[in-house]
Amino acid sequence: MVPIQTSLEDETYALFKLEEVLKPIGFVIGSSWEYDHGYLDIKLDDRGTYYFLRIPFKAIAGELDSPGVIVRLQQPFVLGHQYESGNDIDSRNGAIQGLVNQFQTPTDPDTDIPKEYIDMGKDYIQEVEALLIPRKE
Template identity: 30%
Template sequence: MKLTDYHFPDKEIGFGRLLGIMQNHGFVIGEHWDYERVTFDLQMPDESDPGTFYLRVPAYAIDGDIPHDETTVKIMTPLLGRHYYPHGVEYGEDENFPGKIVNKSKQKLATVDEELND
């Protein structure tokens, strides 16, 4: 599910600053980063619903190589997905996400958005 209500898609920022902001809000760098692309993932388990949910914020390098602090990256549209064992995370628009997970995702993105604009 794409989450499009935020100002940071297409925002350009230094990787070091973005990394600090995302880590301060509980995100970790996804395992499949390379020198051009990176994802920041936030795991959100829900005891009342089987599966684990992930909020993912992708970015890609436009000047320099990841993971150098001075590299300029462009942030892309955040995604909300659900993990299905053993297949992985599904980000489909037809997924039925619990309201509290969607709200938590939107709140988290709003606080990140505020800090990016400071």
């Protein structure tokens, strides 16, 4: 995991507004959200190792499954997960394996992050800043 510096840290937004602005450039709300916190994720690559830019947030007014929730952004980071290949190779029990292992544990959850993905994460953060921080004219 590699933290990315941003002026967005500790800024507050309506979650609806964040989704409205960031979904068009590829961000999604990560599936591992709870009622009080979650992540905006964008996949950087998925060839053997999955690399993501993740922007964590905490609910400060309301719960994430409620309309109008306000969130505070936290420090973004780039992370990589290397997953086991071949879990579903045996076609006789592939459906069962898929049910049991749908949330597969990474083989190396703290894989090294190549510089190119760190740079991609920084570029995305600059784009997010440009979209969210009002310009002074």
